[in-house]
Amino acid sequence: MNIESVLANGVKAAVEELYGATVSDGQIQIQKTKKEFEGNLTVVIFPFVKMARKSPEEVGKEIGNYLMGHSDCVSNFNVIKGFLNLTIPESFWLKRLNDIEQQADYGKTASKEDSPLMMVEYSSPNTNKPLHLGHIRNNLLGYSISEIQKANGWKVVKTNIVNDRGIHICKSMLAWKLFGNGETPASSGKKGDHLVGDYYVKFDQEYKKQIAELVAGGMDEETAKREAPLMKEAQQMLLKWEQGDEEVRALWKQMNEWVYAGFDETYKKLGVDFDKIYYESDTYLVGKAKVEEGLAKGCFYRREDGSVWADLTKDGLDEKLLLRSDGTSVYMTQDIGTAKLRFDDYPIDKMVYVVGNEQNYHFQVLSILLDRLGFKWGKELVHFSYGMVELPEGKMKSREGTVVDADDLMADMIQTAKETSEELGKLEECTAEEAANVARIVGLGALKYFILKVDPRKNMLFNPKESIDFNGNTGPFIQYTYARIRSVLRKAAAQGIQPTTVNESIELSEKESYLIQLLCDYPAIIKEAGEEFSPAVIANYVYDLVKEYNQFYHDYTILGEENADKKQFRITLSANVAKVIKSGMALLGIEVPKRM
Secondary structure (H helix, E strand, O other), rough: OOOHHHHHHHHHHHHHHHHHHOOOOOOOEEEOOOOOOOEEEEEEEHHHHHHHHHOHHHHHHHHHHHHHHHHOOOOOOOOOOEEEEEEHHHHHHHHHHHHHHOOOOOOOOOOOOOEEEEEEOOOOOOOOOOOOOOHHHHHHHHHHHHHHHHHHEEEEEEEEEEEEOOOHHHHHHHHHHHHHHOOOOOHOOOOOOHHHHHHHHHHHHEEEHHHHHHOOOOHHHHHEEEHHHHHHHHHHHHHHOOOOOOOOHHHHHHHHHHHHHHHHHHHHHHHHOOOOOEEEHHHHHHHHHHHHHHHHHHOEEOOOOEEEEEEEEHOOOOEEEEOOOOOEEEEEHHHHHHHHHHHOOOOOOOOEEEEEEEHHHHHHHHHHHHHOOOOOOOOOEEEEEOOOOOEEOOOOOOOOOOOOEEHHHHHHHHHHHHHHHHHHOOOOOOOHHHHHHHHHHHHHHHHHHHHHHHHOOOOEEEOHOOOOOOOOHHHHHHHHHHHHHHHHHHHHHHHEEEEEEOOOOOOHHHHHHHHHHHEEEHHHHHHHHHOOOOOHHHHHHHHHHHHHHHHHHHHOOOOOOOHHHHHHHHHHHHHHHHHHHHHHHOOOOOOOOOOO
């Protein structure tokens, strides 16, 4: 039981005995004591004043005296207006450090056989283009959320839905067929997803030329967009695909395979993975069947033109198209089909969709429709709605070829990390192989941390130069501190000293005591990050821990400490700070190097 829980129980007992009143958990507020006051933790007294019929100062003193007499977790107290500041004895913090030292997976809750299952969907790429910076934020958030929920005891299934059909896919296929001259990834030396993406851009370029020609000939722009031969041919190709045309299907399969090979390479470099991948080409027909089933049950209705709709006006929304008049499906139909297949495959207790905030309305509707169709998690589905990533230059557009490519960005970050590390002399003791690996770890760590430290619900501006800084709230600063601690531990081992349990009667400085308190906060931080679906909670906690450790490292001698018990304590403290840094960064999908 953590110190907050122990104190909360003590406060409950004090109020009941002193004032004959029962207190709920919600009435007890315990927070860290402000640095300008003496104490470690503060109890807010105001909720108990009315039941005690005394001033806040009197109530604070009475509860403080009660805790002093009934708990060995309180060694002193002071009252400032309605705030009871409690001093926790050093022996308590040392005991907690020993507890932490003995736990390999400190802070995490292991899932059990009967733990609930959470499915987290992320990535959701289209097979007409490579992954870009926006996909990077999506993948990093999805992977980190999955790891955080595992650490909170959930069984987690990481899943991806690939958008592998539709007019946008046919645009790439048609451009390759007309302009590709048989080009392949092997013949061009390009990654498959980049090759296919180039033809998506090529389609847009040629399409715009045709529109301009038609407009120059006297046609209005809207009509020109519809009548352009390229667009009509792409629509004809989509119709042939839906009819199962062998030639079109063969081209579709070949180009998708190129893309999947490229995606796999990018995912591997980014350090994300999936337990199950679904494809829209497999789910859209299932969705159509599910909509027809809902229609038969009266969940939906058919209009005169044959289209199928859901009336959501009673839910404060509008009417939603589910099947077009020609029987073809829309995105909502495909999502219903995907949900059906997933529910068949897994006993899902909670479904989380990691999708940008431009799709907020879509998931409001999907939640209602899935609930109507009988999916037990439909109403409680979580749309993890995150903000967009922009660059100093502005927004990105795939069809115009102005996106920041994920592969190029990762390569640039690794190269920048290598150059920055060399300038600062941080790779001098490394072999060429070690230096390359450190540059990879630091470059990707800088990218991931910069994105994940931001409140995910906010739009963000990504600045590569800021992210690679070895000072401040950055990934490299945290990684360098971890490597520094590992260096201390290697030197301690050379002196024959290993991290182990420490003497619980030694005297602690305020800085040492506070560092242990921060370590004690880690389980609650993991819980908070899980409840809020926010990797930023982990990221900023790890930064605070690292910042405090660096001040301790600067102010205190570790290996040169003459008192053997204190030296052992500082080595054990350092080792456990390193353990929590590594654990927290792993929840963000970030590696930490042993040496830099």
